[in-house]
Amino acid sequence: MSRRPLAIALLVGSLLVSCAAPAPTWRTQAASMVNELDQQKAQRLMPQEYQSLLETFEHGEAVFYVRRKDNEADAYYLLVLQKGAVLRENLRLLKERLLAEERKRAAEEAARLEEERLAREAAEAVERQRRQEQLKAAAEARAAQAARTHTQVRERELSPPQPSAYTVRRGETLPQIAARPEIYADASLWPLLYRANRDQIRDPKRLWPGQVLRIPRRFSRDEALEAKRFSSRH
Structure with a gap:
């Protein structure tokens, strides 16, 4: 049986037994801590720390349900609360760091996309300028050719005939x-x-x-x- 189903089974079992006998002082809070950290995805984000916490809780459950020693079980449950408090804080810091990294990646991606957009616009502007210069040069060449043609025609019209x-x-x-x-x-x-x-x-x-x-x-x-x-x- 995997750790998580085992923990759930122990929690269910503890509820059944609690109907017949009073639970140790820290057991309910320890069980809530395990459930809270599980919902916060501690098993995925910090698997080793969560596994250590879960094993401590399981030891307390075994002492309480098998050996029936409430005080000794409470020591395990209290240790679960201590480990859980540290793990909760570490989870908070980890999530903040992951969020900051995600924001940084998002900002870098946005900056990269903006840089690509600016580079693309600059390239398009250069291309438009090049095309405009080509069109202008072609227009000037046509105008110059038309002027030369006109001049040649005028020269032929104005120049006297060359008799033989x-x-x-x-x-x-x-x-x-x-x-x-x-x-x-x-x-x-x-x-x-x-x-x-x-x-x-x-x-x-x-x-x-x-x-x-x-x-x-x-x-x-x-x-x-x-x-x-x-x-x-x-």
Whole structure:
């Protein structure tokens, strides 16, 4: 038989016997102490101390019911009360400590959850900021591209046409023709015109009204530099 059923059996037996003979002075209080500590879960929280208390009570029960020695049984019952008082206080302290630990764990858990929430909100804020910056950059890029496109269109609209041929007017020279905006906008590039029209220009300083000159458009940078050097020497 386990300890707890044994204690219950002894308590029931004591009630039956008490009907026939008076109980020792401290027995009722000792039995109440055992019952009180059992309800306070002393067996689970402090099993060794509770077991010692229960064994002391069982010794008193055995002395009282088997050996019929009231005074000796009362000594055990009084010891039960003494042990019970200590155990009750220890239980109170233990429960307070467990409650404090539970509150501490709850506070730490709440702090952890709050920290995770703040970290999550911070990460979300960073992500929102990153997305806003991306959207802003994309909008600025689109605006810049639209501005470039508009500028290119305006430049094409405003820039003079680039003819492939030019009819010489009275009094014009090759430098004057090369300086025209629709030709090269640079008088020093006149040697390009001269070389492209050698078949009809003998003297680059003399042109005839009505001459149709070919206008070279595809020439390299080196050719342009050479034309400038030639122009500077003549």
